[in-house]
Amino acid sequence: MRIVIFNVRYSPNLGDGILAECLERQLGFALPGAEIETLDLAGRTSYGAEDTGRSQALRLLQTMPPPLRRMVVERVIGSRLSALRDIWRQKIAGADAVIIGGGNLFQDDDLNFPLKIAQVLELCCEEGRPVAVHAVGVGRHWSRRAAMLFETLRRCRLIRVTVRDPGARQNWKEHFPDWPSPGIAPDPALTLAPARYAVRTHVRPLVGLCVTNPLVLKRHAGPRRDVPLATVADYFALADTLLGAGCDVLFFTNGAVEDQACLEQIENKHAQTEVAGSARCRFARRPRTPQELMALIGTLDVVAAHRLHACITAYALGIPPVGLGWDEKVESFFRMIDREPFFVPAHRGGVGNISERVLAVSGQKGDALFRHHCKEKAREAIECLAEELKRSSRRPQRETA
Numbered sequence: 001m002r003i004v005i006f007n008v009r010y011s012p013n014l015g016d017g018i019l020a021e022c023l024e025r026q027l028g029f030a031l032p033g034a035e036i037e038t039l040d041l042a043g044r045t046s047y048g049a050e051d052t053g054r055s056q057a058l059r060l061l062q063t064m065p066p067p068l069r070r071m072v073v074e075r076v077i078g079s080r081l082s083a084l085r086d087i088w089r090q091k092i093a094g095a096d097a098v099i100i101g102g103g104n105l106f107q108d109d110d111l112n113f114p115l116k117i118a119q120v121l122e123l124c125c126e127e128g129r130p131v132a133v134h135a136v137g138v139g140r141h142w143s144r145r146a147a148m149l150f151e152t153l154r155r156c157r158l159i160r161v162t163v164r165d166p167g168a169r170q171n172w173k174e175h176f177p178d179w180p181s182p183g184i185a186p187d188p189a190l191t192l193a194p195a196r197y198a199v200r201t202h203v204r205p206l207v208g209l210c211v212t213n214p215l216v217l218k219r220h221a222g223p224r225r226d227v228p229l230a231t232v233a234d235y236f237a238l239a240d241t242l243l244g245a246g247c248d249v250l251f252f253t254n255g256a257v258e259d260q261a262c263l264e265q266i267e268n269k270h271a272q273t274e275v276a277g278s279a280r281c282r283f284a285r286r287p288r289t290p291q292e293l294m295a296l297i298g299t300l301d302v303v304a305a306h307r308l309h310a311c312i313t314a315y316a317l318g319i320p321p322v323g324l325g326w327d328e329k330v331e332s333f334f335r336m337i338d339r340e341p342f343f344v345p346a347h348r349g350g351v352g353n354i355s356e357r358v359l360a361v362s363g364q365k366g367d368a369l370f371r372h373h374c375k376e377k378a379r380e381a382i383e384c385l386a387e388e389l390k391r392s393s394r395r396p397q398r399e400t401a
Contacts, residue, residue, distance in 0.1 A: 001393055002035040003027065004095040006120050007103050010044035014255040015189070015309020017047060017290035019102050023134070023188040026379060030386035039091060041105075041116040043084050048288040066110070070145065073110040081119050088120065093127045096393045099385070102164060102188050104137030104308075104329060106150065106172070114142075114149035121152040130392040132160040134385055135185040135378075137329050138171040147175065160388045162381060167332030185381030186336065186374040189309060192294070192316040204280070205247045205362040208297065208314075209239065210305035211266065213258040217306060217326045228306070228324040228349025232265045236273075238304075239266075239281055241355040247362065252284035252296055254307045260286045302362045304354060308333060316375065320361040324349060337374055 005027075009020035020038050027036055064072065092098055100120065105113050124131050133153075142150065153176075162185035163169045172182050217227045229235050239249045251266060253259040267283045287293040294313060297303060303314035304322040308330050311321040315337060323330045325346040334343035342357050 005038040005099040009038045010040045012256045014293040019189040026382040069110045097130045102135030107139030108146040114146040118149035130157045130159045135164045138168040159392045165332040165336045186378040190378040194318045205301040208300035208303045210310040211263040212306040213262040226346045238351045248280040
């Protein structure tokens with residue numbers, strides 16, 4: 001059996017790489033002997049690719065009204081997709097089934113994912129290949145054009161649909177009210193093995209502050225929504241508070257270039273300021289692979305992050321996360337794992353509230369995190385996906401030219 005998976009495996013945000021590798025690994029366990037290949041929806045083929053113009057492009061897009069943004073994005077992405085079409089067609093034609101997932105793929109984002117996923121779905125229809133959607137995030141708001149693109153699903157031979165949390169399921173039902181409610185498959189990154197990466201031997205609690213560029217947060221959160229840690233000064237103030245409370249602090253990122261640029265701004269400000277305990281505040285180099293990010297997170301005692309997969313990876317490794325509210329997907333995850341007290345809502349995202357939760361969770365042991373039902377459910381969902389793939393491969397398929 002040959003399976004092709006589409007997601008954003010080689011995104012500079014290495015959380016996407018972690019989930020993609022976990023999905024491949026677990027699916028390989030469930031389908032011994034199967035050939036499994038993951039293709040990146042942006043056409044990337046390796047980790048660590050530089051995209052120095054991304055921050056500037058984001059700033060430019062932010063100044064445009066939504067209709068113009070979508071028009072510009074569609075033109076740029078359209079040319080890239082044209083170049084990828086024949087490659088994808090060949091891969092899909094040679095597969096027994098196609099999987100789309102996991103990750104926050106069913107979101108609009110100025111037509112970025114709708115355009116890419118629609119092309120995959122069109123090729124699956126043309127080549128007569130069955131499609132499974134697995135453990136995806138689903139945005140609440142789609143433009144009319146995005147909805148039309150995602151509607152390509154209706155023409156496919158869809159064998160299974162799962163989303164990653166109850167919030168995503170509610171959004172899916174609103175977009176496809178006439179379809180059966182999808183199942184829930186928790187994020188594949190939850191299948192990480194804690195013993196392999198979690199190595200912590202600190203005298204004082206080491207708090208990892210995952211830096212996300214406020215430009216990214218504000219773009220996706222919308223103009224009317226507050227964003228915790230929206231400035232370099234906010235990050236600096238949080239670190240100062242935690243140092244004063246007896247913690248050590250490590251600033252790090254998930255690998256995105258624009259996030260690392262923000263971390264460097266914080267580091268420069270720190271270098272110019274002499275405060276008590278400043279030697280206990282460190283700055284991590286940009287991780288280049290999922291393994292580097294997992295190893296980095298595995299050294300921490302607490303993680304505070306906007307980035308969903310920094311929270312998911314920490315949780316999977318038994319490291320208590322504190323989630324910072326800016327998008328409903330982060331809140332949905334903390335609700336699913338029964339840790340809502342350690343989610344900081346956007347409207348209460350002051351430094352005091354964040355530090356209070358970090359300090360409250362810093363003394364917790366990770367053992368309880370290893371036993372939560374959603375971890376086992378993530379593995380079971382991939383096993384169920386494998387069974388559905390085996391069944392679909394035994395059904396007659398349309399011959400292709």
